[in-house]
Amino acid sequence: MNNSLKKIAFIVRGNLKDPDKFRANISRYFQNEFDVYLKFTRRRGHAIQIVEELMEQGLDYLVGVGGDGTFSEVVNGYMLAPPEARKRTVLAAYPRGSGNDFSRSAGKVQSMEHLYELIKKGETTPLDLVEARYHENGEQKVRYYDNSFDIGLGGLVCQFMNKSGKTWGSNFTYFYNILRSFLFFKRIPVELTSDELNFKGNILLIALNNGRYFGSGLGIAPDAKLDDGKVNVVIARKITIAQFLFFMPKLKNAKHIRISELFYHEISQCTITSTHKNCPIEMDGEVIGTVPIQIEVKKHAARIIKITT
Numbered sequence: 001m002n003n004s005l006k007k008i009a010f011i012v013r014g015n016l017k018d019p020d021k022f023r024a025n026i027s028r029y030f031q032n033e034f035d036v037y038l039k040f041t042r043r044r045g046h047a048i049q050i051v052e053e054l055m056e057q058g059l060d061y062l063v064g065v066g067g068d069g070t071f072s073e074v075v076n077g078y079m080l081a082p083p084e085a086r087k088r089t090v091l092a093a094y095p096r097g098s099g100n101d102f103s104r105s106a107g108k109v110q111s112m113e114h115l116y117e118l119i120k121k122g123e124t125t126p127l128d129l130v131e132a133r134y135h136e137n138g139e140q141k142v143r144y145y146d147n148s149f150d151i152g153l154g155g156l157v158c159q160f161m162n163k164s165g166k167t168w169g170s171n172f173t174y175f176y177n178i179l180r181s182f183l184f185f186k187r188i189p190v191e192l193t194s195d196e197l198n199f200k201g202n203i204l205l206i207a208l209n210n211g212r213y214f215g216s217g218l219g220i221a222p223d224a225k226l227d228d229g230k231v232n233v234v235i236a237r238k239i240t241i242a243q244f245l246f247f248m249p250k251l252k253n254a255k256h257i258r259i260s261e262l263f264y265h266e267i268s269q270c271t272i273t274s275t276h277k278n279c280p281i282e283m284d285g286e287v288i289g290t291v292p293i294q295i296e297v298k299k300h301a302a303r304i305i306k307i308t309t
Contacts, residue, residue, distance in 0.1 A: 005033065005034055005035045006033075006034055006035070006060040006061070007034065007035045007037065007057060007058060007059050007060050007061070008030060008034045008035070008036055008037070008059070008060060008061040008062075008063065008119075009036075009037035009038075009039065009051075009054050009057075009059050009061070009062050009063065010026060010036070010037070010038045010039070010063045010065055010094075011039050011041065011047050011050055011051060011062070011063065011064050011065065011066075011070065011073075011074050012038065012039065012040045012041065012065040012066065012070075012096075013040075013041055013065065013066030013067065013069075013070045013096070013097065014040050014041045014042050014043075014046075016040070016065065016066065016096060019040070022065075022112075023038065025112040026038060026112065028112070029112050029113060029115075029116040030116065034061075037054055037057070037059075039054070041066075041070065041073075044286075045073065046073075047064070047070055047073035047074050047077060048073045048074075048076045048077040048080070049077065050077065051073070051074050051076075051077025051078055051080075052077045052080045052081065054077075055077070055078065055080070055081035055085050055086075055089065056081075056085075058085065058088060059085075059088070059089045060088060060089065060090065061089070061090050061091075061092065061119060061305075062074060062078060062089050062090070062091050062092070063091075063092045063093075063094050063115070064091070064092070064093050064094065065094045065096050066094075066095075066096055066097045067095070067096070067097015067098050067099050067100055067285065068097060068099045068100065068101050068102050068147055068148075068284050068285045069097070069284060069285045069286055070097060071093045071102055071146065071284075072144075072145060072146060072147070072283070072284035072285070072286065074091070075091070075129060075144055075145075075146050075302070076143060076144050078091065078302065079129065079144050079301070086301075086302065089303075090124050090303050090304065090305060091127065091302050091303065091304045091305070092109065092115065092118075092119075092304060092305040093106060093109070093304070094109045094115060095108055095109065098170035098173075098216065099170060099174070099214075099215070099216045099217075099285055100216075101147055101148060101211060101213040101214050101215070101216065101217065101285075102146055102147040102211055102284075104211070104212065104213040104217065104219075105147070105211035105212045105213060105224070105226055106127075106211070106226060106304060106307060107306075107307025107308075108307065109305075109307065115305075118305050118306070118307065118308065119305065121308070123305075123306040123308070124303040124304065124305060124306055125226075125227065125303065125304060125305075125306045126227045126299075126300035126302070126303055126304075127146065127226055127227060127300070127301065127302045127303060127304045128210055128226060128227055128228070128229060128297050128298060128299050128300060128301060129144045129145070129146055129210075129297075129298045129301040129302055130144060130145050130146075130149065130208070130210055130231060130295060130296070130297050130298065131143075131144055131295070131296045131297075131298055132144070132145060132149065132283060132288075132293055132294070132295055133293065133294040134281070134288060134289045134290065134291070134292070134293040134294075135289050135290055135292075136288065136289030136290065137289070141288070141289055143283065143288065144298070144301075145210065145283045145284045146210060146211070146226075146284065147209065147210055147211040147213075147214070147284050148207065148209050148210070148211060148213075148214035148220075148282070148283070148284055148285075149207065149208045149209065149231075149281075149282070149283045149284075149295070150205055150206060150207040150208070150209075150214065150220075150281075150282050151188075151190060151203075151205070151206050151272060151274075151279060151280065151281050151282075151291070151293075152185070152187075152188060152190075152203055152204055152205040152206060152236075152279075152280065153178075153181050153182070153185050153204050153205040153236075153280075154205055154207065154214065154215065154280075154282045155279075155280025155281050155282040155287060156181040156184065156185050156280045157174070157177050157178050157181045157215065157282070158280070158282040158285060158286070158287050159280060159287055160177040160180055160181060161173065161174065161177050161285075162287065164176075164177060170216055171216050171217065174215055174216040175216075178215065178244070179241060182240075182241045182244065183241075185204070187202040187203060187204055187237075187238065188202065188203060188274060188276040188278075188279055189201070189202050189203075189274055189275055189276055190202075190203050190206060190272060190273070190274045190276075190279070190291075191272070191273050191274070192206065192233075192235075192270050192271070192272050193270060193271050194267045194268075194269055194270035194271070195267075195268075195269070196265070196266070196267040196268070197233060197265045197267050197270070199235060201237060202237065202238075203235060203236065203237055204236045204237065204238055204239055205234070205235075205236045206233070206234070206235050206236075206272070207220050207221060207232075207233070207234040208231040208232070208233055208267075208270070208295055209221035209224045209231060209232045209234070210224060210226055210231055210232075210297075211224055211226060212224045212232075212254045213254065217252060218251045218252065219250075219251055219252065219253060219254025219255065220234050220251065221234055221254075221264075222254045222255060222256050222264075223264060223266065227299075227300065228299075229268055229297055229299035229300075230266040230267060230268055230297060231266070231267060231268075231295070231297055232264065232265075232266055233264065233265040233266065233267055233270075234262070234263075234264055235262065235263055235264075235265075236261065236262045237261045237262070238261045239259075239261060239262065243259070268296070268297045268299075269294075269295060269296040269297065270294075270295050271292060271293070271294050271295075272291055272292065272293050272295070273291050273292040274291045279291050281293065
């Protein structure tokens with residue numbers, strides 16, 4: 001490695017299509033001007049371990065290549081590094097997965113050439129990350145999310161997705177599993193407490209989003225911003241399949257849905273509890289542990305490449 005060159009690491013999901021072409025494109029655009037680290041993941045959670053180790057090298061750019069789950073793991077590995085190491089490193093999401101919901105809010109890298117041009121341009125923008133403290137298998141866990149978090153229906157959808165193939169494509173598979181979840185899910189009692197909002201009642205779903213989208217292009221949180229120190233809270237107390245289908249165009253375009261059983265708010269931290277034993281929780285496309293769970297926004301915890309066309 002040439003110590004005079006800036007360092008860039010690509011963390012790539014292991015099942016990426018046509019990896020040889022991807023390697024060739026990295027060599028074409030980056031090999032002569034950067035010290036390049038290229039790592040492919042082999043299992044769930046592997047990207048966290050890879051990034052934690054690579055951050056010790058003093059990275060200038062860290063690129064997550066894959067879907068929302070891959071970039072979320074990259075973020076969590078990044079957050080394990082000391083603050084001084086994180087200040088040096090700029091993050092980027094190169095969407096090559098199924099959902100790619102984070103990139104719908106942050107902007108989409110179109111190609112390797114586009115990524116190269118953005119990095120050479122040098123513009124960055126702050127990114128909030130959200131810390132979640134919860135329990136899993138009897139142990140307290142800390143995890144960060146960059147895009148989406150929800151309790152209820154979305155967690156069940158995620159469970160179904162993890163057991164489903166994607167023969168018919170990611171969008172159709174998500175849609176099918178959403179409808180399937182409507183049929184099986186029973187509303188659960190939850191309590192959310194914070195300085196800005198207190199809620200107690202039975203819900204279909206509570207989402208606390210940093211980005212506007214989840215579920216492969218559903219704009220659940222129209223007011224969410226990636227850098228304002230808040231998460232957009234969406235509480236759906238009771239929605240039918242018919243209502244969901246009727247409001248689908250608005251969801252796809254991240255527009256507000258004005259019905260009495262759904263409302264929006266913004267908070268910077270909260271605690272969520274439930275008396276229900278089975279309380280599905282989804283975070284950036286992954287099913288995680290159980291309530292109680294504490295959420296706190298870490299404003300401007302990272303910097304990301306500013307996406308321009």
